[in-house]
Amino acid sequence: MAKKKKKNQKNKWTHHYRMVVLNDDTFEERFSLKLNRLNVFIVTIISAVLLIGLTTVLIAFTPIREYIPGYADVTTKKIALQLTKETDSLKQLVATNDEFYGRIKMLLNGDITADEYARIDSIAKVETTVEVPDLSPIKEDSLLREEVAQADRYSVIAGAKAKTNFVFFPPVKGTISGNYDTEIKHYAVDVVAASGTPIKAAADGTVVFASWSADTGYTILIEHAYGLITVYKHAGSLNKEQNDQVLAGEVIAGVGNTGELTTGPHLHFEIWSDGYPLDPTNFINFE
Known part of the structure; x- marks a missing residue:
């Protein structure tokens, strides 16, 4: 009985059927097709596989995928990637400019934070840890060394970064009424001169700030080579604007x-x- 049942199930897959298309009015046979369950199953599976494969190829290798929600065209992706890179570059540039203008603000306010001093001191300590030979002058040439140092005092700045001699031009001639004093945070010299006396650029450079400040009045900052900045405050008028190029003595x-x-x-x-203040009288003779 079990064998007979199995045989009947097998015959169901191979048993033939006829699909006929008739004219509804005349009952004339127009089309007929012999089928069995096994053939229908195989054809269905093959058709599904072909349909899925064709759809995958169209989505992966043709522009049709651009019309499917969630897919972007190649051009849009390239533009988005380029914009992302430019955004990152702009963020870095803004951060750099913020730090630079923060330094300028500290210069205008005459204020340097304790952290900034600590950073400067740490840099100075690193630079001074290098062992150097003893170059102390002997007694016989001490007078010559003193004479040379005095001659260079007002004309040359020779820092670690300076590749050539850097000469400062006196911005104005007059009497010094306020000296450089780090204890009271007066990182400048005050030179008394008649109102309207021309103020000249101490060296070649670019004007990075030229405007009015409530505390310091008309103020101008000039950026020079080797990381040097000169600041001129309490002016009666300004002859230059931001980003102007100036020459020494102008x-x-x-x-x-x-x-x-x-x-x-x-x-x-x-x-x-x-970012480290220097005593102007070490490099310029104002009198």
Whole structure:
């Protein structure tokens, strides 16, 4: 009985059927097709595989995929990638500019944070850890060395980064009323001069700031080579604008008495090297 049942199940897959198409009015046979369950199953599987394969090829290798939600065209992807790269570059540029203008703001306010001093001190300590031979002058040539040092005092700055001699031009001539003093955070010299006296650029460079400040009045900052910046505060007028190129000795402003932190016509002059203040009297003779 079990064998007979198995045989009947097998015959169901191979049993033939006829699919006939008739004319509904005349019952005329128009089309007929012999089928069995096995053939229908095989044809269905093959058709499904072919349909899936054709759809995959069309989506993967033809522009038709652009019309499917979630897929972007190649051009859009390239543009998006390029915009992402440009955005990253702009973020880095903005961060760099923010840090640069932060330094300028500290210069304008005459304020340096403790962290900034710590960073400068750590750099100085690293630079001074290099062992150097003893070059102390002997007694016989001490006078000659002193004479040479005095001659170079007002004309040359020879820093670790300076590849050539860097000469500063006196921005204005006059009497020094306020000396450089780190203890009171006065990182400049105040040079008294008549109102309207021309203020000249101390060296070739680019104007990075030229505007009004409530505390310092008309102020101008010039960036020079080797990380040097000179600052001119309390001017009565400005002759240059931001991004202007100036030459050493070129008139950039006039002496004035502008801003709240002033008691008379004078020039407040500062020199900075990579964020570190320098005493201007070590390099320039103002008298």
